[in-house]
Amino acid sequence: MLLDVHDLHVEFHTRDGVARAVNGVSYGVDEGETLAVLGESGSGKSVTAQAIMGILDVPPGRITGGEVIFKGRDLLPLKEEQRRKVRGAEMAMIFQDALSSLNPVLSVGDQLGEMFTVHRGMSKKDARAKAVELMDRVRIPAARERVRQYPHQFSGGMRQRIMIAMALALEPALIIADEPTTALDVTVQAQVMELLAELQREYRMGLILITHDLGVVADVADRIAVMYAGRIVESAPVHDIYKAPAHPYTRGLLDSIPRLDQKGRELYAIKGLPPNLMDIPPGCAFHPRCPMARDVCRTDEPPLYEVTESETDRGSACHFWRECLHG
C-alpha cells in the first residue's frame, strides 16, 4: 500500500466549541489506483487530505490521533522540515481554486521553475526549460511564449492545467486532487479530468480524488470512500457501489441526483440537514436523517462492517447493511 491512513482524528478548537471534523478515518491507496473520497461540505473529506499533506492549520486544527503511513513510514511524528521534503517531491496536491492557489505577481514559468530550483537545485535557465516542458505535457498551447505570462492571463481551464503541471513537476508517487474541476465548465471539466487520468496512468501515481460529484466519480474512480460527519460510512469498488449501495446515505445520494439520461418524476430527497460538527448525534451520525433508523442506531455507533456477501473488498458503517444492500 502506497498510502495507508489509519484511524485519523482531527478537531478544530473554535470560540463556540470543539468541532470534530474527522473521527476515525481509515483508507488506503495503491500506486496506479484512483480512490474517490465522496462527501458533502463539512464531511471532513478536505480536512483528511490536509492532514495527509501536512498543511492543516494548527491551531485551530489539531490531529488528536491516528497514523498516516506513506511508503511504510508514519508521517505524523515527522518535523515540519522533513514534512516539507515529502511535500511536492513525493506527494502533491491540486486545489479547486487555481487562481487563488497561484501567486498573481510571479509568472507561471517562475512558479513552475521554483519547484526545480528549490527541490532539485537546478539553475534558473534549466528550470525554465523544465517549466516549458511541463506546460507542453499538460497541453498548454504555445508553451514557450506563455511561460512568461501571469496567472490572470490564463483561462480557468488553463490555470487548472498549470496546477496539474506543478503537482506533476517532481513526479510524486501520490497526488491528492481536491475538487479539481468543480469551478470549471462541463466541456473544460471533461478536458481536465481526461488529462489527469491519462497522466496518472502514465506515471503510475496513486490519486485521491476528493469530490461531491457522483458523475465524476463514476467516470474515473477505482474505489470510493463515502464520508459523512467525519467518518467513512461506505467503502467499495466503484461498480459495486453504484449497482447496490450498502449504506442508506449512499443510497440516498444516488437517488437524489437528477439524471441526464432519464426524465425522472420526483427526486428522492434526504430529509434534514448534515449534522453540526460541534454536536454530532450519538450512535450513528446519520440516524436523524435515515429512513431505516431503529433504536439501536440512536445509541450504538456502527463500526465499518465488512460486507461479507460481496466478493470484493467492501465495508459499510450501517447496522443494517444487509437490508440496505437488498432494499
Next chain:
Amino acid sequence: MAEPRGGTERGPQGGPEGKPTSATGFEKGAGPAGEPILEVSGLVKHYPLTRGILIRKQIGSVKAVDGVDFALGRGETLGIVGESGCGKSTVAKMLVHLEKPTAGVIRYKGQDITRLSGKALKAVRRNIQMVFQDPYTSLNPRMTVGDIIGEPFEIHPEVAPKGDRRRRVQDLLDVVGLNPEYVNRYPHQFSGGQRQRIGIARGLALRPEVIVADEPVSALDVSVQAQVINLMDRLRTEFDLAFVFIAHDLSIVRHISDRVGVMYLGRIVEIGTDTQIYDHPTHPYTQALLSAVPVPDPAARANRERIILTGDVPSPTNIPSGCRFRTRCWKARARCAEEVPLLAVPEVFREAGGPAAHDSACHFAEEKQVVP
C-alpha cells in the same frame, strides 16, 4: 403574439439575420389559448468597453447577449443552459428589468414591457419575480426573515393590507416548508437550503405568474439540492407558475424543464422539448455539452462516446464571424465563417419531421445520440 417576426429588429449587425421560419420552437406548453405569457425577440445586451479617464473613448463592447428569441407559455418551464459567460444570467436580469436591453423587445402577455418605467413598470414587475443563485448574499443580514419576505408587500401594498401581512408571511413560510414561527429570525440562523427557501418565499409573495430562477440550487449540497428542486416542482403546479430556469447543470435542467434552450456566446443555438434536446440533439455544441456531462453510472464509462472540445470559449468582445461556435467545432467548413446560421428547423429535417425537427442554428445539423 403568434405573428411571425421575420425581419423585425435584429442584433446590431442588422442585415440578413432575420428569421424566416418557426421562430422559437414554441409549440408545446403554449396552453389552450396558445398565447405565450412572456416573449422575447432580438434581445441584445452590449456593455461598452472604454479607455481613458478624461477623454473616454469606446474601444469596443462586450457582447453579453447578442440576439436571443424565445417564448414562454403559461405554466411552462423553460430551461436555459450554457457555460459561464454565455449570457444566460444577463438574459435573466433583463427579464426582470435589472438590466436595460441594448436592443430587442420583451413582451408580457402581448404588451411590450421593454421600456416601461414608473407606475407601469411597477405593475408588471409584480408578475415577474426572481430567485437568485447565492442564498448568502441575496438576503439582507440585518433584516428578519419576516421583513425580507414581507418587503414586497411594502412596495406593492395593494396585494396585502397592512394588518394581514404577518399572516401572509407565515403562510409563505409554511408553503416553502419552513416553520412559520421562524419569522423573527435572521438569515444567518438558517442553512443554505433554508435560505434558498426564504428566497423562493420572497419570490412568491406577490403571487407572480412568472418566476425567473438563476442557478437556484448550484450553491447547495447534493442532498439539499433535491429538496429545493422538489419544492420548486411542487410550487409550479400549485401556483400555476411559468418558470425560466437558468442553470449550467444539464441533468437538473432536464429534470425540471418542459423545453430547453442551449446558449453559446450570447445566443441560443438550439431549442426544443427536453426529449428533442437530450435524446435528439442536432447542434454540435449541444452534442459536445451533453457528451461531456459525467453520468453517475460506471458501467456507462466504457461504451460512451465523448466529444472533447478543444480550446476555450472565445471572448465576447471579439465574436467569430459567421457561426460563433465554428472555432471549436469539428465540423466547421468555409460556409460557417461566412454565413450566420439561423435558429430554425434545419432544412434536412423539415420534411421528415420527428423529434430531430426542432430549431437548431447549424448549417450542417445532424442528429447524434450522445446520452447513454
